[in-house]
Amino acid sequence: MNINPAQSIRGRAKLPGDKSISHRAALIGAIASGTTTIHNFSTAVDCATTLSCLEQLGVELTRNNNTVEIQGSAQLQKPTTTLDCGNSGSTIRILSGILARQGFSCELAGDSSLNSRPMNRIIKPLELMGAKFESNDGKPPLVIHGTQAIQAITYELPVASAQVKSAILFAGLGAQGRTQVKESSLSRDHTERLFNGFGVKVTTDEDLTVTIDGPAQLTGGEITVPGDASSAAYFVAAAMLLPDSELTIEGVGLNPTRAEFLSLLSSWGADISTEGVSDERNEPIGTVKVRSGINSESSSERRIDRPKIPSVIDELPLLAVVGSQLEGGLEIRDATELRHKESDRLKSTATNLRLMGAHVEEHPDGLTVAGPTKLHSASLDSFGDHRIAMAFTIAALIADGPTEIAGADCVNISFPEFFDLLDSVVVR
Ligand code: S3P
Secondary structure (H helix, E strand, C coil), rough: CEECCCCCCEEEEEECCCCCHHHHHHHHHHEECCCEEECCCCCCHHHHHHHHHHCCCEEEEEEEEEEEECCCCCCCCCCCEEEEEEHHHHHHHHHHHHHCCCCCCEEEEECCCCCCCCHHHHHHHHCCCCCCCECCCCEEEEEEEECCEEECCCCCCCCCCHHHHHHHHHHHCCCCCEEEECCCCCCCCHHHHHHHCCCEEEEEECCEEEEEEECCCCCCEEEEEEEEEHHHHHHHHHHHHCCCCCCEEEECCCCCCCHHHHHHHHCCEEEEEEEEEEEEEEEEEEEEEECCCCCCCCCCCEEEEEEHHHHHHCCCHHHHHHHCCCCCCCCEECCCCCCCCCCHHHHHHHHHHHHHHCEEECCCCCCCCCCCCCCCCCEEECCCCCHHHHHHHHHHCCCCCEEEEEEEHHHHHHCCCCCHHHHHHCCC
């Protein structure tokens, strides 16, 4: 894919449904009583992957464009073949929480990226709850031997992770007694909000302990998924960086555990406002307005580290690109987790930024990006990672010539409309 530089970003956009919320809404629908209707279901390939795994598990569902209707079942069926989780970490990890408490064994596997990602983080707590796993040295393929006698646990996550927290909460729904998960920093809390929205009480203490009392039954219902905040981030950053930009994005999910990038970009000079905020099954949703702007003052404060990392985990490659345009640059630390995503995102981000002429130091747990630097036209790789492809498309818009990104079609994993929507608001 060849991307030409742009002059500005102007207009209005509405984004497809949030990927994380769509996964969870589908999983909830599969095990809730009655029918669940999900509007604005994500168009991401990853979410279609979750739906096809559910179908393999005997769940009845229909998809009509972006509306998905799911009949909940008290009992899933043992699949006849391996569940193909594709590229999707959320599918394999969160679904494992449900499979851990079924009375059958089944196998889950993914593509080469997913099959190289760590799974001990779910295996350990789910085994403590009574399930048994086989794995390829802690990686997929996984065989899960579920148990209907799943046990409640109290568990402290070694690394904050919404996927792991969610797997434990989905398993905890079937356990007798109180399941508690404690995090060191708050990761996205969609599972907690949606469980509460679909009839099961989940509480979160000040010390970030999440509590659910089982056994508990979710009740099916209707939901309209908010626009994907992480997808919005690329448009917001582009409008911030390109002069004379003015962009309105409607219906964006504004959950504070996801929208932290808006505060960061504002503090770095973007003119951002949110309005018309309403609530959809406990998920805030509103309109985001952005105008270009970048602080020209140097700051030693531009560091993103531990407490904030989980709430910008998927935006970090993009924030590193923005960092290359800031006076004084940007430092990202305590982000070793980025090495375990769809690609090693610290390495992919550093490699591509350097190819565009930026000065980047790669640390075991982060990056120091110098700035401001005029980015140059270059030949880049997506590393098969949708977030890298999109972050560097935004870098390409502010470069001094056309930029080639190999394998950019991997944007389909989270945001198939990315290039078309960008074309609709880019002024060249
Ligand atoms: C997700 C959680 C995050 C995030 C991923 C989606 C989720 O992963 O990076 O894109 O939907 O729960 P971790 O739980 O591994 O941090």
